[in-house]
Amino acid sequence: MKPAWSSHFEPGTLPDVTALPLDAPISRSWAWGGATGAGVRVAVIDSGVDPAHPAVGRLAGAVAIELDADAPQGVRVVPAEGDMFGHGTACAGVIRSIAPDAELYSVRVLGRNLKGRGSAFAGGLRWAIEQGMHVVNMSLSTRKRDYFALFHELADEAYFRNIMLVCAVDNVQGPTYPSQYSSVFSVAAHSRDDPFGFDYNPSPPAEFGAPGIDVEVAWLDGSTLRATGNSFAAPHIAGLLARIRSKHRELTPFQAKTVLHALAGNVTAPSPGASVEE
């Protein structure tokens, strides 16, 4: 009797995969040079997105998650338009600026009542996973410990389906979900303004730093706003991942993290001849 899953590693069963070019430094040119995000589906789980904003342009789809006691998992998915607060539009605008040809999907999980907000948020993530999104931007999170297991399960499912979850850590320190999980691309704000500039933090849970302090973002009614928050850093990473993925379609989340790690502003290449001691 063979252990479970061992049959997947049998000769003739195991598929060939392409390694990262680790015999040469990973470069920005390799990672995203010439790429536009074309063919990559990006979900923005937020307050909605206004497609009429010039910084956003077209949406490939827009839904809202609503509570429904009679529906499976207590939520239903309905067509939706617009943005309740402007926050989702801001995030979508940042992603569009970095990956202009990405297919953006709005998933509105906020409503006029906070009851069941966590369920709606989880429902939105579940919808994005089931629809086969490639990148999911969540500039929202929950502190409710009751949702720890549910979001962890969804994050695991996304990871194993090669779906890259990008989540802003809370603006105030403290555990929030799903940003806390190791498989998620957790992002906090730094003060530089290069949209392609980001850092890697070797002391998570905020693994990556991207522009999010005094940044100009799209807002309601075609306006713009100068804002500060980790919320606006996350879509910078989401946009980069969309761009990278449009050029390297089969990249896994851990490979993508390796690419970002190699290209982070604070990461330097090892000196020639350096090796890992046995």
Add this chain to the structure above:
Amino acid sequence: MPDRPDPVDVLRELATLADQLGGAIGAPDDGELLGAAVTAGRAMFDARSCSIALLDDDQEELVYRAATDEAIVGVRLPVSRGIAGWVVSAGQATAVDDVARDPRFARDVAESVGYVPTSIVVAPLQTARDVLGAISVLDPGEGSGPSARRLDQLGAYAEPVALAIESSRRFWDVGRALLASVEAVADGEELHAALRAAADRPGDPRADLAAMAAQLAELGGYGPPERQAAGDLIEAFLVYLRSRPG
């Protein structure tokens, strides 16, 4: 020596007392707590004012419950409006340096109470169990530092305030559930059945606590070994909870 009163008569007296107290015990008296919190908040930031708004039972509106500038007390704001509404909806603290440029800002509400700020910092009052409301600081002083630092400070301050509000409510809600059960007992129901009824009351936001009280009441009917075993199980679970990170 006078005869000892019949326990059922005692329960009826308690039930009558509870009925007469009625609405006086219908809501927790947290005015002193909230007042102290906004006073300290205003001083901490050398701000123009500080206020606390709590969610109503339906979680559709924020109700301003305390403020150093009392004109706003009693004002209701839908959670879909205002920067405070955004903060509780998203669970994210927010600092806005120029509210005139932020369409989220409910200018009409500010004008109605007679003060329109230039800048605002708002943090959610939330615990690991629930979102309770928001605390707002209007026009923090120059010495309180840049927006990012103000966010950190207000967020750190909001956490113990939220825990204090939650603790106050839980103590009150357990008391209400027990008193409601006393009424039922006076009518002949068994105590643990009465507590379960209180736990099942529609819309009761703390039904889980009443359910726990019902379980404890039922355990009370068993012998010492059973009660000891139950206590050991609860303690083991608490040890696990305390060991979890965060």
